[in-house]
Every structure is written in C-alpha cells, then in structure tokens.
Amino acid sequence: MADSLNERSQNILEAIVEDYISSAEPVGSRAISRKHNLNLSPASVRNVMADLEEMGLLCSPHTSAGRIPTEKGFQYYIDTLLEVRDLNSNEKQNLRNSYRFQNMRMEDIMQEVGRVLSSLSQYTGLVMAPKFISTVFRQIEFIRLSRGRLLMIYVSETGLVQNKVIEADSSLTTSDLEYISNYLSSELNGLSIQEVRTKLSRELQEDRIHYDKLKKQALNLSCAALQDEIEDQIYVSGASLILGQPEFSTPEQMKRLVQAFESKKLLIELLDRGHSARGVQIFIGSESNQVDLEGCSLITSNFSNQKGAIGTLGVIGPIRMNYSQVVPIVDFTAQLVSRVLDREIGQD
Amino acid sequence: MADSLNERSQNILEAIVEDYISSAEPVGSRAISRKHNLNLSPASVRNVMADLEEMGLLCSPHTSAGRIPTEKGFQYYIDTLLEVRDLNSNEKQNLRNSYRFQNMRMEDIMQEVGRVLSSLSQYTGLVMAPKFISTVFRQIEFIRLSRGRLLMIYVSETGLVQNKVIEADSSLTTSDLEYISNYLSSELNGLSIQEVRTKLSRELQEDRIHYDKLKKQALNLSCAALQDEIEDQIYVSGASLILGQPEFSTPEQMKRLVQAFESKKLLIELLDRGHSARGVQIFIGSESNQVDLEGCSLITSNFSNQKGAIGTLGVIGPIRMNYSQVVPIVDFTAQLVSRVLDREIGQD
DNA sequence: ATTAGCACTCACCTCTGATGAGTGCTAATA
DNA sequence: TATTAGCACTCATCAGAGGTGAGTGCTAAT
Structure with a gap:
C-alpha cells in the first residue's frame, strides 16, 4: 500500500x-x-x-x-x-584518523569507538564488545583466591580478557593449577567457544581420561568456567548529547533516557536484536519495545574479525535522526573495527 | 567566628x-x-x-x-x-543483607556496592576500585597478540584483574613468555607495587642479571608493564536518582550532571581528594571545584584490606543531602567492603 | 528581651486579548 | 480536470493585568 x-x-x-x-x-x-x-x-x-x-x-x-x-x-x-551514499575516500580517511587504536586493550578500543561514534554523530554511541560465545579460545588461567574459590581468567584470540570467580575443590595446589592452565590452554587453543564446549563434554564422558585425576579436574574446572555465558560488556558514550535534542528536553524525558542508559541489560537486549544480521540495521521508535526508549531510533552494525568474535556498535538518537549522515558512519566504523580486530592477531 | x-x-x-x-x-x-x-x-x-x-x-x-x-x-x-549516630545492630544487619557478594569478581563487587549505595541513599553512588598502585602483586601473565605486541595481565592479591597492551621485542617465543610469567610471579608475589618497582629498578641495575638474557627481558617487560599507572576504574550507579532532586530539575542542570558523570576523569579526581584520609569525608558544593558538579555534595569513605588495596566509595547528591542518614551508610559500607576484600584472600 | 501588628514585597496563578502561523474549504483559473 | 488564490477559522504562544498569599522588616506595646 x-x-x-x-x-x-x-x-x-x-x-x-x-x-x-x-x-x-x-x-x-x-x-x-x-x-x-x-x-x-x-x-x-x-x-x-x-x-x-x-x-x-x-x-x-x-x-x-x-x-x-x-x-x-x-x-x-x-x-x-532514503539513499545512503558511501563515504568518499576523503571522508573515510578523516574517519580513520579520528580513531586512535594504538596499543589499546579491547576495552579501550570499544570505548574509543563509542567516543568517536558519538562525537561524529552528535547522538549517543553504543558499543557491545564481542560476545564471549563468539570468541576463539586463546588461553585460560586459574588463580586461587581463597579456600575453595578460584579466579578464572580467559583470554580470547583478539585479546579480550574476561574473568570469573568459581567455586572449586580446595585441594588443588598452585602447581596443580599451573598444570591445569597449561594443559587446557594447549588443548583448547584456537577453538571457538562452541567447539570448546562440545570438546569438553565429549572428553568428560570418555573413560580413559579418568585415569588421570588432574586432567579430569582440569576438565571439570573448565566446564564450570566456560559453560555459562559471561556477561556482555557494553559501552555508552555521549549520553548527554542525546539529551540536547529537543524531543528529550523535558526533565521527565531526560530521566527516562538516563535510566535506560543505566540499564545495561536493556541495552544488551536492544543490541542483541541485530546481532545475527549483516550490514547496517535501523530500529525505529517503538520497534525497540522499550518504554524507556520511546522516541528513539537505533542504527547498528555488527563487527567481527575473521575468526568470529562478533560485537555490535551503533548510534542511538531521536527518531528524527539524520539517517543519511549517521548510517554511513556506523557502517564504515564497523568495517574499520573489524579490520582492527584482525590486525590484533595478525602478523603486521 | x-x-x-x-x-x-x-x-x-x-x-x-x-x-x-x-x-x-x-x-x-x-x-x-x-x-x-x-x-x-x-x-x-x-x-x-x-x-x-x-x-x-x-x-x-x-x-x-x-x-x-x-x-x-x-x-x-x-x-x-550534625550528630552522626551509629547504625544499630538491626540496621547493620539489614545493610549487610542488602549486599550480595558471593562469588563475585572485583568488578561485580564494586558495581554491587554502587547499586546498594544509590538505592539506599536515593542519591548517586560512586565507587572507585582499589588503585593499581595500592595493590599487592599476585601474578602476571604475558600473552602475544601480534608481532611486537603483548597483552599483559596483572592479578592482585584481592583478585583485581588489570590488563594492558605493551610493545615488546618480537623474538620472544610462547615458552619464553611462560618462563617470564612464572619467573616474575614467583619473584614478585606478595610485594606491593611500590616494592615491586624499587625491586625491579634495583635488579635492572645489578650487573649479574645481564648474564641471563631471559631474566633481563623479564625485568624489562615487567618494567614496561608495571611502571606506569593503570587507569582507575570507576563505577557510577543511580545517576537518574540525583536527577530526580528538585535542584537539578531543569534540562540544563540535568545535562550538566550527566556530562559530569560521563567524565570518569573528573570523578576520579574528585574521589582522589579523600584518598589519603581515614573515615568519612564530606565535600560540600563548591569544594569540588567542578563547575559541572555545582550544587552537589559528596560523602566518601575509603576502604582497604589489611594489605593495602585502597579504594574509595561514596554518594553524591545535592548540597541539601540528608547527611545524617547517608553518612552512616557510607561509613558502614566502607567497613563492610574492607572486610569482604580481606575475606577474598583469607582462608575462610 | 519578646512579640503583636501592620505595611510592604514579590513569586505565582489566572484571565484576557492580540498575534500569527497554518489549516480546510470553495470558487476561480489554466 | 488539476491547480491555485482567497478567505474564514483554529489554536499555540506571548504579554499584560489583577488577585492571592506566603513571608518579610519595622515599630510600638508588653
């Protein structure tokens, strides 16, 4: 019609x-x-x-x-x-120059991306770091915190560090833990988390492993450590910019938005929506199904390196957003970040 | 007068x-x-x-x-x-019950503290995790990211995990790195960062170490990794609560506050003010010297475990804050967190 | 030293009328 | 038949006027 x-x-x-x-x-x-x-x-x-x-x-x-x-x-x-034009090479270069990615931890990169997205768009930037489940295993360490409590540190291929406290058998010595860390790191290196999980549960079922008590404990530990999801990390930048938009100029609107931005869960849910899609996605107003975000539109794109590691970035603004300006920025930034993540593990 | x-x-x-x-x-x-x-x-x-x-x-x-x-x-x-009464044992118990600290990473604990502080005070909670400089060395790991770039992971006594990307000699093999990690972890375990630094620079000057090339590299690496500060982590909770206060009900005021809360640097500077003091400190209004925080008061207290690891927590609200209610909450929470951090490494 | 009394101030509310941007409808026009 | 000029109408917005009431400062009485 x-x-x-x-x-x-x-x-x-x-x-x-x-x-x-x-x-x-x-x-x-x-x-x-x-x-x-x-x-x-x-x-x-x-x-x-x-x-x-x-x-x-x-x-x-x-x-x-x-x-x-x-x-x-x-x-x-x-x-x-809406006709979305591509950025010309000049604009692309400018955008590239806006980002400073040297020697940055994953967290810093994500934060930097948010900063630039918001400052270029003059709306609020959102970035969700690569999901744990989408990462590729690189290394795992276990450190004793107190009797029965271990700190697990997981490092992905791209240098994403995540940690978690798990309860565990208190009889493990420091050198046991070191052995377990080394064993798991070499066994699982290069596998996706999905593959890690299937491998772990398969090996746990096999009988022969039971002869080696330490190896069995290694498997048990890594199961406890890697089976559950690890909470997604999300970065909000330039929240005050969206508050400058006339549609959100009343105190009530502002409080509502700030509340929404404080709720990481809500934002994660929002960004997860576009998580399987390729390219830029636009969610208009009530499509978000979030009362607190009424009147907002979201422009997102996923980024990923060649081995997986899928994250999402985007810009949230009023429905009356300047789509033709923001869409290319989000699009190109996602490509840029994807390339940076590859370089993280590349040889150059 | x-x-x-x-x-x-x-x-x-x-x-x-x-x-x-x-x-x-x-x-x-x-x-x-x-x-x-x-x-x-x-x-x-x-x-x-x-x-x-x-x-x-x-x-x-x-x-x-x-x-x-x-x-x-x-x-x-x-x-x-102002007469600040102590909490009675009932109130203390309630406060204790508000916190859920089971099996939490340091980040989660900090976040939880912020959450409870803000929900109890109905103002905005601020928490600064223990400063890197105040922590006690536990373990260090180096992981190769790409040619010439290493990911350093530092774990403190209390389980605070911090990481950093450093440039480094690309000739180091994975097993070199493993050796270096182990060597440093055993050498430095239990030392405060301050002690670590003096030890490192002393050893680097000694000649004999130069015979062992790998050990020398270990020292160089750890210098690069531990010499500089690592950015403080700060947690803001319940920003929308302070926006509900009548003195900040105009759009301009709100924008100003949100901006202030977005600037981690400003907040760190603020919390650093009380960083050496013991007990609860109150900063009123213009004492903050921050135009963006005009009209705000800050109630802070430091927490620390027995080995150091000093962080700061507090509540920020309008000058017209309910001091007699909030001060005891901040005070007792700081004590509580201190005890939790000790338990982290204790044997119970 | 305290207080009742009183004139005074001023934010706040409501009512009013004027203004002007913009609409819908109708009749004239190309 | 599609377009447009003309016109009456609507309604948000603004400024000014008048009334109200909470609160003050001062003075004189207690």
Missing part, C-alpha cells in the same frame, strides 16, 4: 521528513512549496499532505500547526526514500 | 537546615516557630534569621520568600550541629 505513493507524494513526504529532521518543528505547506523547488503552490501541497495524513504517514500536533512525520512516515522514508 | 553562635541561633539554624533538607523549599519563620517547639514567636525567629543572614549562613531568594541555608550554612551545620 505504502508503495502506491505517486512521485509527487513521495517528493513531498521526503521534503517534510528532511525539513523536520533539521528543524524538529512541524513543517508547513508554505515552507515546502518554497524551499524545495517542486513548483507547487502551498494549497496543492496541503492537498497531498492531507492524503499523507490519512495514510498515517503524517500527523499534526493541532489544527493550526504544520505536519510532522509519524513513525510509519519515517519507516517509509527509510525503506523507500 | 561561626562558633560564637548562641544556642538559640544554633537551634534555629539547625531547624532551618533540616526543614530545607526535607522540603527543598525556602523555610519561613512561621514554620520554624511552630514545628520545632522552641517556644518562640515568628517575629523572634525572624530576628535571629536576619542575624544568620548577615553572617552569611542563610540567604533568601527574594524578599517575600523564606530563608535557605547557604553553602557556608551547610558547612556550619555539618561541622558543628
């Missing part, structure tokens, strides 16, 4: 959306007929606007105000009218 | 401060003369109020409003009038 719009309607809708994106104010027929050289009188524009309103693509706050695009209007704009 | 206040003046100042703390509104003479049974008419109260205003302890937003305490007024209240 929405596709049945004729060209004039499309032009006018596009004009309204773009005017609204830059002004955040209801757009009147007069403004459209003048600024965009459509050679149409305000009256004609009004007629089309009335049609668009009937279709649910526009609405007006009150009788004597202009029109603003509805969520559905934005949806249509994004699906049909 | 401030101490020259007579008892009546003190009583009235106290009454005004406490009324203002609970109402956030200017306090009138009538309210004081009635609610607090001072047996004084409003007119008498007004006389005293005028004196207090002249001393700079009170001010009035305009002629026909009541009085509100100035920063100096709050300072006086805190220094002279």
Whole structure:
C-alpha cells in the first residue's frame, strides 16, 4: 500500500521528513512549496499532505500547526526514500584518523569507538564488545583466591580478557593449577567457544581420561568456567548529547533516557536484536519495545574479525535522526573495527 | 567566628537546615516557630534569621520568600550541629543483607556496592576500585597478540584483574613468555607495587642479571608493564536518582550532571581528594571545584584490606543531602567492603 | 528581651486579548 | 480536470493585568 505513493507524494513526504529532521518543528505547506523547488503552490501541497495524513504517514500536533512525520512516515522514508551514499575516500580517511587504536586493550578500543561514534554523530554511541560465545579460545588461567574459590581468567584470540570467580575443590595446589592452565590452554587453543564446549563434554564422558585425576579436574574446572555465558560488556558514550535534542528536553524525558542508559541489560537486549544480521540495521521508535526508549531510533552494525568474535556498535538518537549522515558512519566504523580486530592477531 | 553562635541561633539554624533538607523549599519563620517547639514567636525567629543572614549562613531568594541555608550554612551545620549516630545492630544487619557478594569478581563487587549505595541513599553512588598502585602483586601473565605486541595481565592479591597492551621485542617465543610469567610471579608475589618497582629498578641495575638474557627481558617487560599507572576504574550507579532532586530539575542542570558523570576523569579526581584520609569525608558544593558538579555534595569513605588495596566509595547528591542518614551508610559500607576484600584472600 | 501588628514585597496563578502561523474549504483559473 | 488564490477559522504562544498569599522588616506595646 505504502508503495502506491505517486512521485509527487513521495517528493513531498521526503521534503517534510528532511525539513523536520533539521528543524524538529512541524513543517508547513508554505515552507515546502518554497524551499524545495517542486513548483507547487502551498494549497496543492496541503492537498497531498492531507492524503499523507490519512495514510498515517503524517500527523499534526493541532489544527493550526504544520505536519510532522509519524513513525510509519519515517519507516517509509527509510525503506523507500532514503539513499545512503558511501563515504568518499576523503571522508573515510578523516574517519580513520579520528580513531586512535594504538596499543589499546579491547576495552579501550570499544570505548574509543563509542567516543568517536558519538562525537561524529552528535547522538549517543553504543558499543557491545564481542560476545564471549563468539570468541576463539586463546588461553585460560586459574588463580586461587581463597579456600575453595578460584579466579578464572580467559583470554580470547583478539585479546579480550574476561574473568570469573568459581567455586572449586580446595585441594588443588598452585602447581596443580599451573598444570591445569597449561594443559587446557594447549588443548583448547584456537577453538571457538562452541567447539570448546562440545570438546569438553565429549572428553568428560570418555573413560580413559579418568585415569588421570588432574586432567579430569582440569576438565571439570573448565566446564564450570566456560559453560555459562559471561556477561556482555557494553559501552555508552555521549549520553548527554542525546539529551540536547529537543524531543528529550523535558526533565521527565531526560530521566527516562538516563535510566535506560543505566540499564545495561536493556541495552544488551536492544543490541542483541541485530546481532545475527549483516550490514547496517535501523530500529525505529517503538520497534525497540522499550518504554524507556520511546522516541528513539537505533542504527547498528555488527563487527567481527575473521575468526568470529562478533560485537555490535551503533548510534542511538531521536527518531528524527539524520539517517543519511549517521548510517554511513556506523557502517564504515564497523568495517574499520573489524579490520582492527584482525590486525590484533595478525602478523603486521 | 561561626562558633560564637548562641544556642538559640544554633537551634534555629539547625531547624532551618533540616526543614530545607526535607522540603527543598525556602523555610519561613512561621514554620520554624511552630514545628520545632522552641517556644518562640515568628517575629523572634525572624530576628535571629536576619542575624544568620548577615553572617552569611542563610540567604533568601527574594524578599517575600523564606530563608535557605547557604553553602557556608551547610558547612556550619555539618561541622558543628550534625550528630552522626551509629547504625544499630538491626540496621547493620539489614545493610549487610542488602549486599550480595558471593562469588563475585572485583568488578561485580564494586558495581554491587554502587547499586546498594544509590538505592539506599536515593542519591548517586560512586565507587572507585582499589588503585593499581595500592595493590599487592599476585601474578602476571604475558600473552602475544601480534608481532611486537603483548597483552599483559596483572592479578592482585584481592583478585583485581588489570590488563594492558605493551610493545615488546618480537623474538620472544610462547615458552619464553611462560618462563617470564612464572619467573616474575614467583619473584614478585606478595610485594606491593611500590616494592615491586624499587625491586625491579634495583635488579635492572645489578650487573649479574645481564648474564641471563631471559631474566633481563623479564625485568624489562615487567618494567614496561608495571611502571606506569593503570587507569582507575570507576563505577557510577543511580545517576537518574540525583536527577530526580528538585535542584537539578531543569534540562540544563540535568545535562550538566550527566556530562559530569560521563567524565570518569573528573570523578576520579574528585574521589582522589579523600584518598589519603581515614573515615568519612564530606565535600560540600563548591569544594569540588567542578563547575559541572555545582550544587552537589559528596560523602566518601575509603576502604582497604589489611594489605593495602585502597579504594574509595561514596554518594553524591545535592548540597541539601540528608547527611545524617547517608553518612552512616557510607561509613558502614566502607567497613563492610574492607572486610569482604580481606575475606577474598583469607582462608575462610 | 519578646512579640503583636501592620505595611510592604514579590513569586505565582489566572484571565484576557492580540498575534500569527497554518489549516480546510470553495470558487476561480489554466 | 488539476491547480491555485482567497478567505474564514483554529489554536499555540506571548504579554499584560489583577488577585492571592506566603513571608518579610519595622515599630510600638508588653
């Protein structure tokens, strides 16, 4: 149905959306007929606007105000009218230069990505570090904390460090732990977590392993350590930028957003949505299904190195976001980060 | 000078401060003369109020409003009038029960502390994890990331894991690194970072070490890894709570605060102020010297285990904070966390 | 020394009318 | 038949006016 719009309607809708994106104010027929050289009188524009309103693509706050695009209007704009141009090589170079990735830990890289995303887009940057489950095993260490409690340190191929406290048999000596660490690290090196898990459970079932008590304990320990998920890490940058947007200028709106940004769980859930997709994804307004994020749109893209290690980055802003500007930034940044992660383990 | 206040003046100042703390509104003479049974008419109260205003302890937003305490007024209240009662054993038990510390990584503990602090105080909780410099060496690992780049993982006595990427001689093999890790871990175990540093620089100067090339490399590596500070970790919880306070209800104020909370550097600087002191410290308003935190007060206390590992926790709220309620919470929480950190490495 | 009394101040609320941007409808026009 | 000029109408926004009430400072009485 929405596709049945004729060209004039499309032009006018596009004009309204773009005017609204830059002004955040209801757009009147007069403004459209003048600024965009459509050679149409305000009256004609009004007629089309009335049609668009009937279709649910526009609405007006009150009788004597202009029109603003509805969520559905934005949806249509994004699906049909938005042309995302690629960055030219100059812009790409600028973007590359914005990032400082030298000698950074994974955490620092993620933080840096958030920082740049938010400062370039002037909205809020979100980054979710590669998920534990998507990483490739590199090394594992066990350190005794107190009787019966061990600290497990896991390092992935890309240098992502995650740790976890596990309960364990208190009879293990320090050298036992060292042996176990070495044994597991060499056994599991290069396997994906998925493969690690199947390997572990298979070996645990095999009988012969039972002859070597230490090896069995190694398997038990690593099961305890690696079987469960490890909480995703998420980075929010430039939260104050989105608060500067007029649609969130009331104290209530601000509190709501800050609350949402504080809830890592909510954000993880949000970013997980696009986690299997390739390329840039756009979630408009109520698609997020989060009351606290009402009025927000999210532009995300996944990044990953060649061995897996999938994370997600993106920008969250008002529905009235400058999609044509932000989408290429998110897109290219994801590519950039993917390449950086490869370099992390590469030989250059 | 401030101490020259007579008892009546003190009583009235106290009454005004406490009324203002609970109402956030200017306090009138009538309210004081009635609610607090001072047996004084409003007119008498007004006389005293005028004196207090002249001393700079009170001010009035305009002629026909009541009085509100100035920063100096709050300072006086805190220094002279505030009586901080200890929690009774019931309250202590409740507080203990609020915290869930089982099998938690240091990060989780810090986060949990922030969560509980903010939810109990209804202001914003701040926690700074034990500073790297104050920790006791437990173990160090080096993992090759790519040619010339190593990931260093440092684990402190309390299980604080910190990592860092360093550039290094690319000729080191995996087993070299393993040897180096083991050598350093056994050499440095139990030393404070301060001691580690002096030991390292002393050994590097000694000649005999130069015969063992690998040991020399070990020392070089650990110098590169441990000589610089590692960035402090800071946790902010319940930022939205402070935004609910009437003094920060305008959009500008909110944006300002959110910005301040986003700047880890600023917060670290703030918490560092009280870092050498013992017991609870209170920083009122402009004492923070941070324009972005204008109108805020900070209540902090350090925590530490018996071996060092000093961190700081606290609550940030409006100057009009409920000090008598929050101070004991911060105080007892710091004691609690200190004990938990000891248990981390203890034998129970 | 304390307090009752009183004039005074001023934020806050509500009501009012003016303004103007923008609309919908209708009739004239190309 | 599609477009547009014209016009009455709507309604948010703003400024000014008047009323209200909480609270003050001062003075004179207790």
